[in-house]
Amino acid sequence: MSTRPMEIWFEFASSYSYVAVMRVEPLARATDVELVWRPFLLGPVFLSLGWNDSPFNIYPPKGRYMWRDLERLCAKYAIPFRLPTKFPRSGLLAARVALLGAGQDWEGAFARAAMAANFAEDRDIGTPEVVGEILTDLRLPAADLLERARSEDNKLALRRQTGRAEELGIFGAPSFVVGKELFWGSDRMDDALDWAVARRQEA
Template sequence: MVQFWYEFASSYSYPAAMRVEEEAEQRGIAIEWRPFLLGPLFKEQQGLSDSPFNEVAVKGRYMWRDLERICASLKIPFSRPMKFPQNGLAAARLALVGLREGWGKDFSRAVFRANFAEGLDIGDPGVLEPIVRACGGDPRSSRMKANSDEIKDKLRGNVDTARARGIFGAPTFVCDDGELFWGNDRLEQALDWACEHEYAGRAAL
């Protein structure tokens, strides 16, 4: 099992979300999708109130060009958002509902496409509710569940767990043994690590 920690505002989480399941399936590894929020961690760990890609202009310019190259190589659509980063709070809560009900992975991928390919505002209920419906959820009941104390606490718990595990960015992949890999370009390494160490653990039994 590998945990896939992602934030809907995170640019590099987009290509990771588009390919993580296929890469994992090739290796026989299960993926646990874990949406969370980076904002609280950026503020606590780095004193940032904005994305580091906005704080450091030259880094931001590189990131957008790099993302263009990555998406072109994966043959997935890309369009730079009008606003970055977007507010992913509502989408993260809905994703938690969907992951419980079986449509969360499709929903998550669709929200990333809305953000980084379609130029839509992923904080707008008018954008999110049609995505919920298209992915097999009920928009009204999902909205009510997403606004419940249970789901709010679940998302806060994800942030707390991310903090405790030393996560500082997204996407991050965490293996069962606690080994942590940060970045879309570390996906294969994380999965290979999980394969090797899961096999080694079984052989030792």
């Protein structure tokens, strides 16, 4: 039986990416869908849409709603949540580290820990101190990873990954890609998994 993977495209600064990242692994496992983590940066994507900040900041009614909605979603799924004192935080360094984790056994754990640091622990994931602490807590070589994260090769790799997101038509996060099919938003994660399962059965 051939499997069709589901890619999760996420940004560490994105509130709804938090919900998806915390939930995705058990759901993918339960449906036997291969999961591919795709950290990227929303900033350049938003800039190309004409936004130089999160739309939740640019449009206050959307922002007020989003925080209440996020609080309700986290309660529904039993995900810890604390209103961050800064939004959005830079997800740049965390994304660079996550990219180094591609295919490694720690990529999911790092994504969840960095997301929770931002949205449940109100820690500034934009700083090397906090990202270093997260890596150390995961028993990973923090200093080495932080240095490799900021290498020119890795910076370029993240720029390419973000460019690839735009090529795929991605305009927000989280997004899910199954074959040629794009799904936007944590609300579409179940549909994306269903899509992967249905296409596998056809194969």
